[in-house]
Amino acid sequence: xxxxxxLTIAAARDALKKKxxxxxxxxxxxxxxxxxxxxxNAYVLETPDVARTxxxxxxxxxxxxxxxxxxxxxIGVKDLFCTKDVRTTACSHILHNFVPAYESTVxxxxxxxxxxxxxxxxxxxxxxxxxxxxxxxxxxTSPWHRKGSNTPLVPGGSSxxxxxxxxxxxxxxxxxxxxxxxxxQPAAFTGIAGLKPTYGRCSRWGIVAxxxxxxxxxxxxxxxxxxxxxxxxxxxxxxKDTTSVDRPVxxxxxxxxxxxxxxxxxxxxxxxxxxxxxxxEKLWEQGIAWLKAAGAEIVEISLxxxxxALPAYYIxxxxxxxxxxxxxxxxxxxxxxxxxxxxxxxxxTRARGFGKEVRRRVMIxxxxxxxxxxDAYYLRAQKVRTxxxxxxxxxxxxxxxxxxxxxxxxAAFGIGEKGGVDPIEMYLNDVFTVTVNMAGLPGLAVPAGxxxxxxxxxxxxxxxxxxxxxxxxxxEVIEQAAGRFAPETWW
Amino acid sequence: MNAHAKxxxxxxxxxxxxxxxxxxxxxxxxxxxSKLFSGASTAFGGxxxxxxxxxxxxxxxxLPVINEECVRQAVRTGLGLKAAINLKSVxxxxxxxxxxxxxxxxxxxxxxxxxxxxxVVVDLPDGESVTVGIERVHLEQxxxxxxxDQHPTMSYVDLNRSGVALMEIVSRPDLRSAEDAxxxxxxxxxxxxxxxTCDGDMEKGSLRADVNVSVRRPGAPFGTRCEIKNVxxxxxxxxxIDYESRRQIETLExxxxxEQETRLFDPxxxxxxxxxxxxxxxxxxYFPDPDLLPLELTQDFVDELKKGLPELPxxxxxRLIADMGLSAYDADVLVAERETAxxxxxxxRGRDPKIAANWVINxxxxxxxxxxxxxxxxxxxxxxxxxxxxxxxEGTISGKIAKDLFxxxxxxxxxxxxxxxxxxxxxxxxxxxxxxxxxxxxAANPDKAAQAKEKPAVLGWFVGQVMxxxxxxANPKAVNDLLKQKLGL
Numbered sequence: 001x002x003x004x005x006x007l008t009i010a011a012a013r014d015a016l017k018k019k020x021x022x023x024x025x026x027x028x029x030x031x032x033x034x035x036x037x038x039x040x041n042a043y044v045l046e047t048p049d050v051a052r053t054x055x056x057x058x059x060x061x062x063x064x065x066x067x068x069x070x071x072x073x074x075i076g077v078k079d080l081f082c083t084k085d086v087r088t089t090a091c092s093h094i095l096h097n098f099v100p101a102y103e104s105t106v107x108x109x110x111x112x113x114x115x116x117x118x119x120x121x122x123x124x125x126x127x128x129x130x131x132x133x134x135x136x137x138x139x140x141t142s143p144w145h146r147k148g149s150n151t152p153l154v155p156g157g158s159s160x161x162x163x164x165x166x167x168x169x170x171x172x173x174x175x176x177x178x179x180x181x182x183x184x185q186p187a188a189f190t191g192i193a194g195l196k197p198t199y200g201r202c203s204r205w206g207i208v209a210x211x212x213x214x215x216x217x218x219x220x221x222x223x224x225x226x227x228x229x230x231x232x233x234x235x236x237x238x239x240k241d242t243t244s245v246d247r248p249v250x251x252x253x254x255x256x257x258x259x260x261x262x263x264x265x266x267x268x269x270x271x272x273x274x275x276x277x278x279x280x281e282k283l284w285e286q287g288i289a290w291l292k293a294a295g296a297e298i299v300e301i302s303l304x305x306x307x308x309a310l311p312a313y314y315i316x317x318x319x320x321x322x323x324x325x326x327x328x329x330x331x332x333x334x335x336x337x338x339x340x341x342x343x344x345x346x347x348x349t350r351a352r353g354f355g356k357e358v359r360r361r362v363m364i365x366x367x368x369x370x371x372x373x374x375d376a377y378y379l380r381a382q383k384v385r386t387x388x389x390x391x392x393x394x395x396x397x398x399x400x401x402x403x404x405x406x407x408x409x410x411a412a413f414g415i416g417e418k419g420g421v422d423p424i425e426m427y428l429n430d431v432f433t434v435t436v437n438m439a440g441l442p443g444l445a446v447p448a449g450x451x452x453x454x455x456x457x458x459x460x461x462x463x464x465x466x467x468x469x470x471x472x473x474x475x476e477v478i479e480q481a482a483g484r485f486a487p488e489t490w491w
Numbered sequence: 492m493n494a495h496a497k498x499x500x501x502x503x504x505x506x507x508x509x510x511x512x513x514x515x516x517x518x519x520x521x522x523x524x525s526k527l528f529s530g531a532s533t534a535f536g537g538x539x540x541x542x543x544x545x546x547x548x549x550x551x552x553x554l555p556v557i558n559e560e561c562v563r564q565a566v567r568t569g570l571g572l573k574a575a576i577n578l579k580s581v582x583x584x585x586x587x588x589x590x591x592x593x594x595x596x597x598x599x600x601x602x603x604x605x606x607x608x609x610x611v612v613v614d615l616p617d618g619e620s621v622t623v624g625i626e627r628v629h630l631e632q633x634x635x636x637x638x639x640d641q642h643p644t645m646s647y648v649d650l651n652r653s654g655v656a657l658m659e660i661v662s663r664p665d666l667r668s669a670e671d672a673x674x675x676x677x678x679x680x681x682x683x684x685x686x687x688t689c690d691g692d693m694e695k696g697s698l699r700a701d702v703n704v705s706v707r708r709p710g711a712p713f714g715t716r717c718e719i720k721n722v723x724x725x726x727x728x729x730x731x732i733d734y735e736s737r738r739q740i741e742t743l744e745x746x747x748x749x750e751q752e753t754r755l756f757d758p759x760x761x762x763x764x765x766x767x768x769x770x771x772x773x774x775x776x777y778f779p780d781p782d783l784l785p786l787e788l789t790q791d792f793v794d795e796l797k798k799g800l801p802e803l804p805x806x807x808x809x810r811l812i813a814d815m816g817l818s819a820y821d822a823d824v825l826v827a828e829r830e831t832a833x834x835x836x837x838x839x840r841g842r843d844p845k846i847a848a849n850w851v852i853n854x855x856x857x858x859x860x861x862x863x864x865x866x867x868x869x870x871x872x873x874x875x876x877x878x879x880x881x882x883x884x885e886g887t888i889s890g891k892i893a894k895d896l897f898x899x900x901x902x903x904x905x906x907x908x909x910x911x912x913x914x915x916x917x918x919x920x921x922x923x924x925x926x927x928x929x930x931x932x933x934a935a936n937p938d939k940a941a942q943a944k945e946k947p948a949v950l951g952w953f954v955g956q957v958m959x960x961x962x963x964x965a966n967p968k969a970v971n972d973l974l975k976q977k978l979g980l
Contacts, residue, residue, distance in 0.1 A: 082552045095551065102545060104552060206552040213781035241554050242784055320781050323584050326595020327549040331648065346588055369586070369776035378778060 005033045005169040006486075009073055009226040012172055016062055016072045023058035023072030026172075027051045027116050030074045034118065034170050037143075037491050042155075042164040044079050044137045045087055046119040054116040061114065070233050071114030076165040076174035079120040080127055081107050081217070082206040086117075090208040091135040092125045094328045094335045094353030104206025105238045106175060106217045113233040118171050122161030125355045126325065127182055127210040130429040131418065132160025134357040139415050142190060143168035143487040147454035150490075153412045156186030156429075159220065163190040166220045167487060173230050174220045179210045180313055181408075181433025183218045184445035188407035188458025191447040191485035193227045193475065194220050196433075198466045199440035200245035201231075203238030209324040211317040212243075214437040222484065224446060224475040228252035231468060247466060255469035256476050261295030263474070266400040270306035271432060273409065280406045280457065283449050287404055287459045290481040291474065301400060303391040306435055308384045313434040314427055315368050315381035321358075322365025328353060360423065389439040396464050402474055405432050407458035411451040436462055444471040448482045456485050496709035499617075500668045504740045509706045511736040512713055513672050514664035516701040517679060518657045519689040520633070521564045527632050527656035528555030528598060535695050539638070539649035547654040549593035554782050557582075561656040562786065564688040565605045565630050566796050568658055571686045571803055572625050574609025576793050580629075582783045586776040590648050591635040599659075601777040604629035605786065611662075611682065612805060613674045614823060623675050624663030633657050658689065664703065664713065669732040673725050676700060677827070680725075681804050685829045699723050704735045706743065714739070715749040719763050722756050731756040735763045807832055815844035824852050830866045831856065837873035842880055850876060854897055870901050878907040887911060889918050891963045919964045922973070925957070928965070929973045932956050943978045950974060 004012070004021055015021045031048050051074065058072035082088045082100035089095040103111070111117070124134040131154035132140040142155040143164055155164040159176030163186035166174050176183040178196035187194025195218045202217040209215060219230035232253065237246040267288060272281070292298055330336035330349030337348035354362065368377035395403070409431055419426030436443035441462055448459040459478060463471045501508040526533055529546035546553045569576050581603040584596040606628035614620045635653035637646045660679065666672045680698060683689040691698050700723075705716035717739070719731045734756075739749050753772070754763040779785075802810075804826045811822040811832075825835045825848060834855075839847035855876065859869060879900065883893040888911055896907055896916060911917060919925060932953060933940050943949040950971075957970045974980075 082550075088551070090551070098551065100550070100552075102550070204552070205554050208551045209782075211781070240556060242556055243554075243782065319778060323586050323596050323776070323778070326586060326588065327551070327593060329588060329590075329595060331590045332548055332593060333550070342590060366776065369778055371774045371776075374776075374778070 003169070004029050007172065008223050009070070009172050009221065009229050010223070012073060013071075013229075017067065019062070023055040023062065023116060024052065026072055027055035027074050027118070030118050030171055033168075037168055037170050039491050040141045040143060040164055040168060040170075041122055041138055042140050042161045042168065042170055043076065043119040044089065044091060044122045044135070044161065047086055047117055050086065051116055051118050054111070058114050058116060068112065068114030069229070070110060072116060073114070073172050074116045074118045075110060076118050076121040076162055076171035077107055078123050078159050078162050078175050078177060080123060080177050080208045081175055082208065083107055083117065083120065086120065088120065088208070089136070090126045091123050091137055092328075092354065092358065093136045094349070095208075095333075096136065096335060098334050100206070102206060105203035105240065106207065106234045108206075109233050109236065110175070115233070121159070121165050121174055124158035124160065124182075125358050126208065126321070127158040127177055127179055127215075128321070128357050128361050129157040130181065130185055130426050131413070131415070132157040132186070133415065134355055136355060140164045141415065142412055143489075143491065144190060144412060144455055145487070145490060149453075152415045153455070154189070154415050156189035156408075156412060158182040158186075160186050162220045163187055163192060163194065166190070166192050166222060168489075168491070172221075173226055175217060175234070176220050177207060177210070177215055177217050178433075178437065178443075179214045179317060180437050181430040183220065184433050184443055184458070184460055185408050185429055187220055187445040188447070188460075189412040189456065191456030191458075191487070192220055192222050193224050193447070193479070194218065194445045195227050195231060195468065195471070196436060196443045197231060197235060197468055198245075198442045199437075200243055201235045201442070201466065201468070203236070203241040203244045205238050205240040211320040212324060213320060214313075214317055216437070224444070224472055224479050225253060225256045227444070227475075228256055228472045245466070250469060252469055252472055255472040258469075258473040259295065260291065260473050260477055263296045263402065263470070264400045265291050265296045265298050265474070266301035266395055266403040267298060268301050268303045268306065268403060268405060270303050271405045273431060276406070276409055279451055280409060283457050283459065284404070284406050287448055287478055290478055291404065293481070294477045296474070299400060301395045301403065303388075303395065303435070305384060305387040305391050309388050309435040309438055310427065310431055312381040312384035312388070313430070313438055314364070315377050316385060316438070318361040318365035319369050319378050320365070322362045322369065325354070325358070325362055357423070385438045388435055392439045392441060392462075401464065401467070402470050403462040405460045405462065407432060407445040407460040411453065411455035411457055432460060436460075441465060442468045442471055444468075444475045446475045446478045446482075447485050448478055450485060497667065500671070501709060502706075502736060502740060505744050508709055509736070509740050510667060510709050511669075511732065512664050512705045512707060512716075513666035513668075513732060514703040514716075515662045515666070515672065515675065516703070517660040517662075517676065518699045518701070519568075519660060519683055519691070520697040521561050521630070521656035521658055522688055522690055523558060523560045523564060523656060525558055525560075526654040527558055527561050527630060529654050531654065533655050537651055539647070540651065543650040543653065547593065547650055549595070555598060555780070557783065557786065558656065561630060562605070562788070563796060564656075565628060565658055566788070566793055567686050567800065568660070568683065568688045569606030569609065569628055570793075570797050570800055571682050571688070572606070572609035572611060572628065572660070574625055574628065575607035576788070577603065577605055577607055578788045578790065578793070579603065580605040580786045582630075582780045582786065583777045584780045587773050589634070590646070591637050591653070593635070593650060593653055597632050597634065598780055598783070599631035600629035603785075611675065611678055613671065613678045615670065615674050618819070621665065621667075621671055621675075623665045626661040626663055628658050628660045631657050631659055664705075669729040669736075672702065672732055673729045676725050676728055678804070681827050681829075685801055685803050687801075693724050696723060700728055702728060702731055704732055704739070705749070706736050706739045715751050717749065717752055717754050717763070719754050719756050720766065727756055727758050730758070730761050731763055734761060738763065801829075811844075815839065817844060817848050821848045821852060824856070828866065834866050834869070834873050838877050838880065840877075842877065842884065846880060846884075850880060854894070858901065870904070871897065875900050875907055882907060882911055886966070887917055889963060889967055891958070892916050892918065895963070917964065918966050919961055922969055925961070925965050925969050926973050928957055928960050929970065929977055932960065933974075933977050940978055943980065947980070950978065950980065953978070
C-alpha cells in the first residue's frame with residue numbers, strides 16, 4: 001500500500017469509511033512525516049496530542065456510523081486562525097505566547113465536520129509577505145528544488161507553511177488566508193490547488209486580521225476536488241462576522257466533472273505584463289488550449305484598470321493593517337517590553353514585537369491615512385478599487401463566466417533572493433492576484449505545468465461572486481489535462 | 492445672528508462688552524442592555540472587568556456586530572430632537588493609542604452620522620426661549636477606565652465601559668451664556684429621559700459635555716474657541732463657562748491671543764487648565780471601519796419608531812397650558828422630569844389641575860427636594876395625594892388639616908380617608924358648635940372685639956383663635972362669617 005500521507009481527501013475519506021485505515025493511523029503517519037520534515041519549518045507548532053485525541057474520537061464516530069464529511073482528515077492550520085487552548089501567534093514575536101480562549105469559526109466548522117488538527121503552519125508575520133520569509137519563526141523551505149540544484153527555495157507566502165505542508169504530504173489539506181494572493185501564489189509555487197473564496201463566503205471571526213476588507217480564508221489541497229470538499233466545511237454565514245454573506249453553501253464537490261462546454265472564458269489582455277517569463281506565457285496558452293478542447297469558448301477581454309491594482313492594494317492593505325494591528329500594544333496580552341512610561345512601553349513593545357516588514361506596512365498605512373494625505377492616497381486607492389471592481393462586473397455582465405490568467409509572473413525563487421533591497425520586487429509577486437481581492441471575487445490557483453527548471457507553475461481562474469462551483473469545474477479540467485505534480489522527497 | 496447680541500447676556504469687560512459663544516458636544520450613554528458592538532452587559536458598578544467580552548478586550552480576530560437596539564435608540568433620539576434621520580450612515584475608526592482603548596481605535600461615525608440636523612427649544616427662567624441647532628448625532632463606543640490608586644507604580648485598566656454605546660450630540664454654537672448652556676443641557680437631558688434613550692445620570696457619567704467656548708465683541712466674527720473636555724455636571728458646565736469666558740476676555744484685553752486648545756475643568760479649584768494645544772492634537776486617521784458594512788435603515792423602520800415615541804416635554808407643556816390652564820411656569824416645572832409629569836397627571840385626573848399642580852410643586856416636590864427623595868420613591872403616592880385633595884375639595888377637611896394629613900401620610904403611610912375618619916380630623920361644619928366657640932372667644936376678649944371695628948386685621952386674630960380652639964377642624968368660611976356677624980363688621 002502506498003504511503004497514506006499521499007492520499008487525497010477523497011481517497012482517504014473512502015479508505016476511512018471502508019475502515020481499511022483508521023483516523024488514528026492516518027494522524028500518526030502524518031505526525032511522523034511532520035517530524036521527519038522539520039527542516040522545512042512548515043509547522044510552527046505540532047499538536048500531536050490534540051491530533052491523536054481528535055483522531056480517536058473520529059474513529060469512534062466512524063465506528064458508530066456518525067462520520068462527518070471530513071471525519072478523520074488530518075489538517076494543518078495556518079497560524080493566523082485562532083485555535084482554542086492552542087498557541088496562535090500569527091508568526092509574530094508580539095503574539096509569541098498568545099493562547100486563545102476561543103476557536104475561529106472556520107476551524108470550528110472543520111472540527112465540527114470531523115477534521116483532525118495536526119498543528120499550526122508557518123506564515124509570513126501577520127500574513128505580510130509573499131515568500132514566508134518574514135515569519136518570526138524563520139522562513140519555510142519549499143519541498144521543491146530546481147532540477148539538479150539544492151538551493152533552498154521559498155514556498156511563496158504568506159501561507160507558505162500550509163502550502164509546503166500540503167505539497168510535502170505533511171497533511172491532507174491546510175487552511176490559508178488570502179489578502180492579496182497569500183493562498184494562490186504559494187499554491188502555484190508548490191504545485192497544489194489553492195482557492196481564495198468570494199469575500200464574505202467564509203467567516204473572518206477568529207482569524208488574526210491583516211486587512212479586513214480583503215482577507216478571506218480558503219483551502220490548500222493536492223487536488224481541485226479536495227478543495228471543493230474542504231470549502232464546503234469552511235464556508236457559511238456567521239452572525240459574528242457581519243461581512244459574511246447569508247446564502248446557502250452548495251455541494252461544491254458536485255461541480256467536479258460538470259461539463260464546461262460552451263462556457264465563456266475571458267482572457268484579459270492587460271495580464272500580458274512586461275517582463276513576463278516566456279514559459280508563463282506558454283503555460284497560459286496551454287491552459288487556453290485545454291479549456292478550448294473541453295468545449296469552452298475563449299474570448300479576449302479587457303480589464304483596463306489592472307495596472308493600478310497593485311499600487312492601490314499596497315495603500316488599502318497597509319492602511320487597514322495599521323489600524324488592525326494597533327491592538328498589539330502590550331497592555332492586555334502578548335509581548336510587553338517595559339518602558340519609562342506608557343508611550344515608552346508602546347514603543348518598545350511594538351518596535352521589538354513586530355518584524356521589519358510589518359513595521360514598514362504599519363508606517364505606510366499610518367502615512368496614507370494621515371491628515372493631508374488621506375485624499376491623495378487612501379481615498380484615491382478606494383476609487384481605483386471601485387474601478388477595478390467595475391471592470392470585472394462589466395466583463396461578467398457580457399456573459400463571461402470565468403477568467404483565466406497566470407497565477408504568478410515567475411516560478412518560486414530562492415530564499416533571500418528577492419526584496420532584500422527593494423520591497424517592491426517582492427510586492428510584484430502579487431500582480432496577478434491582488435485584483436481578485438480588490439474586487440472581492442473568488443480565485444483558484446491550479447497547477448498547470450513545470451518550468452524548465454522543474455518548478456511548478458500555476459494558472460489562476462477568477463470567477464463571478466459566489467460562483468466557486470464554476471472554478472472547481474474548470475480547475476478540474478486543467479488538472480486532468482496537466483496531471484498532478486509532487487516534489488521528490490529530499491528532506 | 493451677529494446683529495442680535497442681547498444686552499442682558501453680554502459680559503462687561505474692562506473696556507467694553509463681550510459676548511460669549513458656546514457650542515456643546517454631549518456624550519450620552521445609550522440605554523441598552525448590551526454594548527454597541529458586543530453582547531456584554533452595560534450594567535453600572537460591576538467588579539472591574541466583569542462585563543467584558545472578547546470583542547471589548549480586542550482579542551485577535553474579534554469582530555464588531557452592531558447592536559440593533561442602540562440603533563433604534565439613536566433614531567428615537569434623532570426623532571425627539573426633530574432631526575433628519577440618515578437612512579445610510581457609516582462607522583469609522585478613530586485611531587489613537589491609550590490603555591483604556593483596547594482596539595487602538597474607537598468605532599465612531601465621522602463623515603456620515605446616523606442623525607443629521609435638528610433643534611431644541613430651550614425655555615429660560617426669564618421667560619425667553621432660545622432655539623439651539625443640533626448639527627448631528629452619531630453613535631460611538633465608550634472607552635474603558637484607568638484606575639490609578641490600586642498599585643504604587645502601575646495603573647490598572649477596567650474595561651467594563653469599553654464598548655458601551657454613546658450618542659454624541661453636537662450643537663451649533665447657538666448658546667450665549669452659561670445660563671443658556673445649563674438650560675440647554677437640562678432640556679436635552681429631559682428629552683432623552685422622556686425618550687428613554689439615556690438615563691441622564693451625570694453622577695454615573697451617563698451624560699458628559701465637551702463645551703466649546705469663545706468670546707467676541709458684539710457683532711464681531713466668532714473668536715478662537717477652546718474646548719473644555721468632559722464636564723460632568725450642569726453646575727460645573729456653568730462654572731467652567733464663567734471661568735473660561737472671563738479668562739479669554741482678560742487675555743484679550745491684556746493684548747494677548749487665544750490659542751485653540753483643549754482644556755480641563757477642575758471642579759475643586761473652579762478653573763480650566765490647558766490640556767493640549769492644537770499642535771499637540773491627535774491625527775485620528777479616520778477611515779471607514781472595514782469590519783462593518785454601512786448602516787442602512789428603511790423609512791418604514793424610522794416611521795415605526797416615530798409612531799412609538801412618547802409625548803415629549805414641549806408637547807406636554809403645551810397641553811398642560813392649553814388643556815389644563817396651568818401657568819407656563821408651573822407647566823415648565825412639572826414637565827422637566829417625566830416622572831413628575833406622570834405623577835402630576837395622575838393626581839390631576841378628574842380634579843382641579845391648578846390645585847393638583849400647586850400641591851405637586853409646592854408640597855410634594857418641595858418636601859422631596861428637602862429630603863433628597865426622587866419622585867419615583869415618593870412616600871406619598873399619586874393616589875394618596877389625590878385622596879387628600881378629594882377630602883379637601885368635598886369640604887371634609889380644611890386646607891390646613893390637609894397639610895397635616897399630608898404629613899401623616901408622608902411619615903406613616905395609609906389611606907387618607909381612613910386616617911381622617913379614625914383621627915377625627917373632619918372639618919366641623921355644625922354652625923351651632925362653631926357659634927358657641929365664637930361666642931366664648933369674643934366674650935373673653937372684649938378689648939380686641941372693640942378694636943376690630945377700626946382695625947379689620949384683628950378679625951384675622953379672632954379667626955386664628957377660633958381655629959386653634961377647634962383643633963383646626965372648624966370650617967374657615969363659617970368661622971369667618973360668624974365672627975363678622977358677632978363683631979358687627
